[in-house]
Amino acid sequence: MITIPIRPVARPSLGDVIRRSLQAYIADQRLSPGARLPSERELAAALEVGRPALREAMRELAALGVLTMRHGSGAYVASPQHPALTSITQLDSAERLKMLRQASAARSLVEVEVAGRAASLGVERLATAFATLDRVEMSGEAEKRRHRLDFTFEQSLSAAVGDPYLIELQRHAQRLFAEAWEASGVIPRPHEERHAQHLDIRDALIAGDVAEARRRMARHLELDVGLTAAPDRPQDKKSTEERHVDLDQAKPSGGGGRPRRAASGGGGSAGGDRT
The missing domain is CATH 1.10.10.10 (Winged helix-like DNA-binding domain superfamily/Winged helix DNA-binding domain)
Structure with missing residues (x-):
């Protein structure tokens, strides 16, 4: 046998x-x-x-x-x-957005720790993680990922770190974040903006700057969710297109950072997928 x-x-x-x-x-x-x-x-x-x-x-x-x-x-x-851990769809809009903020903050605890540990590994250990960024842009995957959550880069960093407990925590944190995100109905930020922030994190990792890698990952995951109603429309009849996420576009301090892209149209940021 x-x-x-x-x-x-x-x-x-x-x-x-x-x-x-x-x-x-x-x-x-x-x-x-x-x-x-x-x-x-x-x-x-x-x-x-x-x-x-x-x-x-x-x-x-x-x-x-x-x-x-x-x-x-x-x-x-x-x-x-808490209802959010059983069925977030039963929450009203305000509660769903509150849970999205909380899920994002909880996820940030894990992702920031992953980034800090990854920064101490050296470039060779992170080659696979860096390759995921280039592969997305060169293979046409960017268009496929334009309007969806994408944890590929963060997951590749935790894989490089190799801590099974941290990997499991990350998996659960990302799952809960995804559930809260989908239930909130907010619109993802442009893929180009998310990719630029990933490149900023990569620069800090290449430099081996633990503090800066942690700081840039935290900035990447910051989330300030709000609802904007169209003029003369009741608050409870907002369409999905009216939901948005206001994001701070400030350039991070420290060398090597890329300037944040300004939000297009009317001075507001459309979306908020900090992945």
């Missing part, structure tokens, strides 16, 4: 499924701390599971600080579960 060195697919236990369902319920209903959950009998019937399995899952959630169990009274919410 041939032994294949591969791990079997992990199957979630019933307890895991119940816990996630309860957390999603708390998030969907936007239950605040102190809110009482339905009775054990009602929850078991709704989930179509046995009460012992439900009871065990609720004990585990209590241990995690999500629920508080009161003998003879029932289960109460101890910590609210």
Whole structure:
């Protein structure tokens, strides 16, 4: 019998499924701390599971600080579960944009750390990452990526760093950012602008300047999201085209930086995909 060195697919236990369902319920209903959950009998019937399995899952959630169990009274919410981590599409426009800002800030923590570590590796270790920038421009990929999120450069940097934990954190941060971005409905900035910022980061990496690489990556990921309504139109009837992201176009300090491209038309920036 041939032994294949591969791990079997992990199957979630019933307890895991119940816990996630309860957390999603708390998030969907936007239950605040102190809110009482339905009775054990009602929850078991709704989930179509046995009460012992439900009871065990609720004990585990209590241990995690999500629920508080009161003998003879029932289960109460101890910590609210954020809707953005279950279904961001249920949020209204203002909440979606708030979550996009938060997702961008959280992602920045990871990407800035990746850039700082990458700057200490040397040019040879970063050759593959740099090649991704040239390949996009020379192969016609730029047009394909013009109106979509693209994490290729950032992912190639983390691959060069080689820290599996940082790579996993980056993957999750980018996934949550992408979900928040798609739900927000904002328009991506021009690919040319994003590419110019990637080249600025590359210059700092080539120079081996850790502080500058971190600073330029942070600037690349800065996001200030707003909604602009057309004249005489109700706030709740904005079209997708009216959503925009105001971005600071200032040139970064330090040598080797490229000037930021001025926004076209009317002095406003259209979009904001800091990828």
